[in-house]
Amino acid sequence: MDRLECQWCHxxxxxxxxxxxxxxxxxxxxxxxxxxxWREAPRLxxxxxxxxxxxxxxxxxxxxxxxxxxxxxxxxxxxxxxxMLWKDESVPVGVYPxxxxxxxxxxxxxxxxxxxxGPGRIAFSRDAAGEIVTLLLHPSMEIDAREHAFLxxxxxxxxxxxxxxxxxxxxxxxxxxxxxxxxxxxxPGIVLLHGYGNVFERTLGAGExxxxxxxxxxxxxxxxxxxxxxxxxxxxxxRHGMYVAEMTGPGRVxxxxxxxxxxxx
Amino acid sequence: MTTVASGPAHTxxxxxxxxxxxxxxxxxxxxxxxxxxxxxxxxxxxWVEQPAVxxxxxxxxxxxxxxxxxxxxxxxxxxxxxxxxxxxxxHTLLWVGPGTHLEPWSKGSFFxxxxxxxxxxxxxxxxxxxxxLSEDHPGEVVALPIPAGRGFLVREHSFLAATDNIDFTWxxxxxxxxxxxxxxxxxxxxxxxxxxxFNCGQSxxxxxxxxxxxxxxxxxxxxxxxxIQPGSWVYSDTSVNFSLHAEYxxxxxxxxxxxxxxTIWMRLTGPGRVxxxxxxxxxxxxxxxxxSSGMTHQRx
Numbered sequence: 001m002d003r004l005e006c007q008w009c010h011x012x013x014x015x016x017x018x019x020x021x022x023x024x025x026x027x028x029x030x031x032x033x034x035x036x037x038w039r040e041a042p043r044l045x046x047x048x049x050x051x052x053x054x055x056x057x058x059x060x061x062x063x064x065x066x067x068x069x070x071x072x073x074x075x076x077x078x079x080x081x082x083x084m085l086w087k088d089e090s091v092p093v094g095v096y097p098x099x100x101x102x103x104x105x106x107x108x109x110x111x112x113x114x115x116x117x118g119p120g121r122i123a124f125s126r127d128a129a130g131e132i133v134t135l136l137l138h139p140s141m142e143i144d145a146r147e148h149a150f151l152x153x154x155x156x157x158x159x160x161x162x163x164x165x166x167x168x169x170x171x172x173x174x175x176x177x178x179x180x181x182x183x184x185x186x187x188p189g190i191v192l193l194h195g196y197g198n199v200f201e202r203t204l205g206a207g208e209x210x211x212x213x214x215x216x217x218x219x220x221x222x223x224x225x226x227x228x229x230x231x232x233x234x235x236x237x238x239r240h241g242m243y244v245a246e247m248t249g250p251g252r253v254x255x256x257x258x259x260x261x262x263x264x265x
Numbered sequence: 266m267t268t269v270a271s272g273p274a275h276t277x278x279x280x281x282x283x284x285x286x287x288x289x290x291x292x293x294x295x296x297x298x299x300x301x302x303x304x305x306x307x308x309x310x311x312w313v314e315q316p317a318v319x320x321x322x323x324x325x326x327x328x329x330x331x332x333x334x335x336x337x338x339x340x341x342x343x344x345x346x347x348x349x350x351x352x353x354x355x356h357t358l359l360w361v362g363p364g365t366h367l368e369p370w371s372k373g374s375f376f377x378x379x380x381x382x383x384x385x386x387x388x389x390x391x392x393x394x395x396x397x398l399s400e401d402h403p404g405e406v407v408a409l410p411i412p413a414g415r416g417f418l419v420r421e422h423s424f425l426a427a428t429d430n431i432d433f434t435w436x437x438x439x440x441x442x443x444x445x446x447x448x449x450x451x452x453x454x455x456x457x458x459x460x461x462x463f464n465c466g467q468s469x470x471x472x473x474x475x476x477x478x479x480x481x482x483x484x485x486x487x488x489x490x491x492x493i494q495p496g497s498w499v500y501s502d503t504s505v506n507f508s509l510h511a512e513y514x515x516x517x518x519x520x521x522x523x524x525x526x527x528t529i530w531m532r533l534t535g536p537g538r539v540x541x542x543x544x545x546x547x548x549x550x551x552x553x554x555x556x557s558s559g560m561t562h563q564r565x
Contacts, residue, residue: 036397198334211360216360257340258401
């Protein structure tokens with residue numbers, strides 16, 4: 001039987017599928033890649049549905065999409081509580097075991113990360129126009145995401161946070177003091193991010209660099225290093241130089257086109 | 266300095282949005298990115314909806330081009346040829362290729378720019394290399410090719426980028442109000458204290474604006490006027506005149522109450538092209554109006 005490979009997550013799908021069963025990306029639309037090499041993240045079709053473990057996620061809406069997750073018994077999701085839009089009353093929620101509460105609090109991140117378990121439905125959304133990016137994590141993968149960009153992750157994903165090293169990176173890197181880190185070990189998992197505006201991804205070769213507005217950074221493979229560098233360009237009467245994030249490969253880098261720092265950040 | 270040829274060869278197709286002739290063999294206009302294979306969307310009242318630049322469309326200028334990527338908050342990705350350059354405000358920079366040369370580009374008085382709330386220093390990116398810009402509101406990128414000798418008046422802070430051969434200055438706002446606040450009077454500016462003026466001298470140029478929401482365009486005949494919310498104005502030809510108009514709904518004889526419900530419009534009078542956006546700033550209330558740049562009144 002013919003199979004169709006998803007160009008976003010590379011999972012195999014039945015030949016007649018319109019959307020990827022593993023990440024929701026449309027399978028009947030060509031990739032949109034700019035001449036400079038940025039690939040537009042696939043816009044999930046309204047009401048597209050995909051599966052993780054024994055649960056399903058349906059993406060609803062296009063301007064500020066909602067991720068509605070139907071959890072099976074034994075499955076769960078982790079999330080920051082402010083992204084929760086609605087849930088079935090019967091869905092239990094609890095605190096995701098996580099160290100470093102004081103550090104998180106000092107860094108302006110939620111003191112606790114919440115987890116919910118099946119059976120039942122729970123839905124998530126964010127506070128500005130944008131798109132949901134589904135990142136399928138194969139076993140033993142690590143990705144880093146801008147803090148607060150994370151909408152939800154499946155229970156098989158281990159969530160932690162990584163302190164950004166270097167004062168210049170903290171002060172000028174545009175991502176705060178910490179990056180969210182998502183790690184899979186034996187099982188695959190899925191991470192849902194909400195990018196403001198449109199989301200673009202580019203794969204950097206080993207040693208390849210790109211300079212990104214710090215507020216535009218959304219996610220990266222943990223193999224990609226991020227360093228705040230100052231451009232020698234004057235931007236005002238007194239202030240000299242502007243900082244950009246220098247991303248160095250190998251690995252994927254995701255950016256968002258609307259990089260305004262919202263009040264929730 | 267970017268040099269743009271004196272317009273593309275005429276092949277029988279003229280883009281209804283940028284008004285320039287072009288090769289119609291593609292799916293979008295190479296001068297402004299507007300799709301060529303869609304019908305014009307025109308309201309019964311005569312507003313033409315500016316179609317969004319097609320995702321991944323390339324707008325040609327000089328030896329360079331700009332690829333517009335995305336649809337919600339589009340990013341403008343410039344592939345700059347050697348000696349070509351674009352000017353922009355540094356806060357719109359999304360990413361830049363390592364080889365692209367960035368330098369400050371300054372015009373006019375620092376003091377005036379600072380007073381106007383405009384960036385003190387603009388940046389110029391020159392090729393060879395890539396630079397990408399985006400704004401922070403869902404909306405549309407509007408590409409306005411400017412023929413030699415022509416210009417546009419543009420709402421401040423709408424500017425995304427321009428080729429470096431365009432002359433960029435600003436003018437005092439033609440419309441203002443003087444209002445009483447306590448014991449003082451203050452000036453208020455329905456379209457901002459300044460408006461940007463982009464003008465092309467000897468060669469063609471390309472101006473890119475970012476418009477929150479949707480954009481609607483219409484051509485006013487000589488003497489024809491239209492009332493718009495001041496906060497919705499985006500750009501117009503330099504031939505268009507601006508004035509204010511206050512409208513007081515009927516309030517059963519309670520004249521004091523009518524001030525609360527007064528609407529202050531901006532009247533645009535042709536000839537020329539005008540453009541408005543569907544997201545506009547909430548108008549301020551002016552209970553103690555003591556003067557203006559010139560205003561007509563209508564009491565219903």
